[in-house]
Amino acid sequence: MIGAVGTLIILGLIFPFGGAKQPSFARGAWALVPMAIDALIVAGAYVLVRRWGLSTAWTDQHSLGLAGGALVGHTLCGVVIAHTAFDRYGLVVIAILTVALVYLLSRRITKRATTESVAVPVS
Numbered sequence: 001m002i003g004a005v006g007t008l009i010i011l012g013l014i015f016p017f018g019g020a021k022q023p024s025f026a027r028g029a030w031a032l033v034p035m036a037i038d039a040l041i042v043a044g045a046y047v048l049v050r051r052w053g054l055s056t057a058w059t060d061q062h063s064l065g066l067a068g069g070a071l072v073g074h075t076l077c078g079v080v081i082a083h084t085a086f087d088r089y090g091l092v093v094i095a096i097l098t099v100a101l102v103y104l105l106s107r108r109i110t111k112r113a114t115t116e117s118v119a120v121p122v123s
Contacts, residue, residue: 001065001069002065002066002069003065003066003067003068003069003070003071003072003073004069004070004072004073004076005069005073006041006045006069006070006073007069007070007073007074007077008073008076008077009041010038010041010042011073011074011077012077013034013035013037013038013041014034014035014038015077015081017080017081023035049066059113060109060113061106061109061110061113064102064105064106064109065106068098068099068102068105068106071098071102072095072098072099072102075091075094075095075098076091076095078091079091079092079095
């Protein structure tokens with residue numbers, strides 16, 4: 001979820017929506033403000049994800065959730081900014097497929113993790 005929301009916020013700030021010519025409807029040098037905010041968000045996210053990743057509680061499920069969320073968030077942003085209905089429907093299909101594939105991979109990771117914890121080493 002964090003990956004999806006973060007991606008939507010970052011792309012929402014830097015992409016010119018609704019006929020705008022610059023990010024976040026800013027004009028002139030003010031267009032640098034949303035980009036600077038994005039840079040701060042990315043730096044903060046890097047610090048957080050790095051800290052979380054070093055934790056012993058961090059698992060492959062967390063990594064998959066973060067990456068899968070970012071993929072879905074990116075695709076949903078595309079749905080909002082697409083210019084044609086064909087593009088929107090295509091991106092919705094891609095988002096649904098992405099969610100389904102992330103779910104299947106999540107099940108496989110869970111199965112692998114439970115199999116590894118049950119396995120008895122042979123000496």
